[in-house]
Amino acid sequence: MNFHYPNGKRYVPKTNTAAPKIRKEKNFAYSNRGMTLEEDLNETNLYYLEQNIAVIHKKPTPVQIVNVDYPKRSAAVIKEAYFKQASTTDYNGVYKGKYIDFEAKETKFTSSFPLKNFHTHQIRHMRDVLSHQGVCFVILRFTSLEEVFLLEASYLLSFWDRMEEGGRKSITKEEVEKYGHQIPLGFQPRIDYIKVIDYLYNLS
Amino acid sequence: MNFHYPNGKRYVPKTNTAAPKIRKEKNFAYSNRGMTLEEDLNETNLYYLEQNIAVIHKKPTPVQIVNVDYPKRSAAVIKEAYFKQASTTDYNGVYKGKYIDFEAKETKFTSSFPLKNFHTHQIRHMRDVLSHQGVCFVILRFTSLEEVFLLEASYLLSFWDRMEEGGRKSITKEEVEKYGHQIPLGFQPRIDYIKVIDYLYNLS
Numbered sequence: 001m002n003f004h005y006p007n008g009k010r011y012v013p014k015t016n017t018a019a020p021k022i023r024k025e026k027n028f029a030y031s032n033r034g035m036t037l038e039e040d041l042n043e044t045n046l047y048y049l050e051q052n053i054a055v056i057h058k059k060p061t062p063v064q065i066v067n068v069d070y071p072k073r074s075a076a077v078i079k080e081a082y083f084k085q086a087s088t089t090d091y092n093g094v095y096k097g098k099y100i101d102f103e104a105k106e107t108k109f110t111s112s113f114p115l116k117n118f119h120t121h122q123i124r125h126m127r128d129v130l131s132h133q134g135v136c137f138v139i140l141r142f143t144s145l146e147e148v149f150l151l152e153a154s155y156l157l158s159f160w161d162r163m164e165e166g167g168r169k170s171i172t173k174e175e176v177e178k179y180g181h182q183i184p185l186g187f188q189p190r191i192d193y194i195k196v197i198d199y200l201y202n203l204s
Numbered sequence: 205m206n207f208h209y210p211n212g213k214r215y216v217p218k219t220n221t222a223a224p225k226i227r228k229e230k231n232f233a234y235s236n237r238g239m240t241l242e243e244d245l246n247e248t249n250l251y252y253l254e255q256n257i258a259v260i261h262k263k264p265t266p267v268q269i270v271n272v273d274y275p276k277r278s279a280a281v282i283k284e285a286y287f288k289q290a291s292t293t294d295y296n297g298v299y300k301g302k303y304i305d306f307e308a309k310e311t312k313f314t315s316s317f318p319l320k321n322f323h324t325h326q327i328r329h330m331r332d333v334l335s336h337q338g339v340c341f342v343i344l345r346f347t348s349l350e351e352v353f354l355l356e357a358s359y360l361l362s363f364w365d366r367m368e369e370g371g372r373k374s375i376t377k378e379e380v381e382k383y384g385h386q387i388p389l390g391f392q393p394r395i396d397y398i399k400v401i402d403y404l405y406n407l408s
Contacts, residue, residue: 097337133301
């Protein structure tokens, strides 16, 4: 049965499809659109996949499984597990035959990007990828500014080395602007980073 | 305090470092060396990494996390989670700039390799990788025979299509031998599949 309201329009129940997901995570930061960088990149990668542009996936979160319960007639339940530190970056895949590998991080700061966002394992992995001619970079989001940059791993590694030699523990915003490439934000794809790869590697 | 036994030798407690791990997994099969295919490939990939030959990693097992406990002063404990079906293959990485992507499966059968070892998602992913000029293949182990083969994804996809069209649900051993490439088993690396890639793509 449908009720008719004073405006004469048929009542349509509200759906929640457009509601932003609320997560209880530490260091969680909303962009103005209510999407995390990870969600934006997952949608971008899905767009690339469906449009047959590139095959790039986020790796699953590494988990150390300690105890699993196998109830009869239903799926196995993991009862005890712990988060493990990733030994690689989060995203990889293939674009025009090339190996693509990157990590994505966001900060609330506006004047610099802290290097503590990256782990030693990930830095080591980036060096390995570069030495095997992979395309390796980081995607950095300044959440409050709504600005996203692609910075090639070679530059990130230089800034990391500077820190190891006693220098500053972050990349200044000016350095990100100078050595990185700002990625225009769109609706579909949201973060079109492949365009920057085309430009850098003359692939288009 | 050290006890001296009749043979005059100092007592050294036994350690378990060389003992094979006992796992309670379904379809679990030991090779004669007591190593699973996954363990052999992880050691092979570690060897490739340390010898600076290639950067190839197994992706973490995908898990749907439902409930996490954050006890004070200790690490977060995952209290409820479920295994998810992988949407891609298990292994990928970079070798001489090329994108490498593969899945590894074993069977106890000796005369054929059942195709039910692969999931639709993985087959779809292999098609995607091939269409973007990635190097894609499967590593098949006949556990009882101690034989390991590399079969290019293009052939696996043909056998899959044959099944979809009503044909047999497996690849015969003869077909694996004809279209695949047997990988000699060694000590280090254990399953030297990169040599087959060198041969197939003229990379050496």
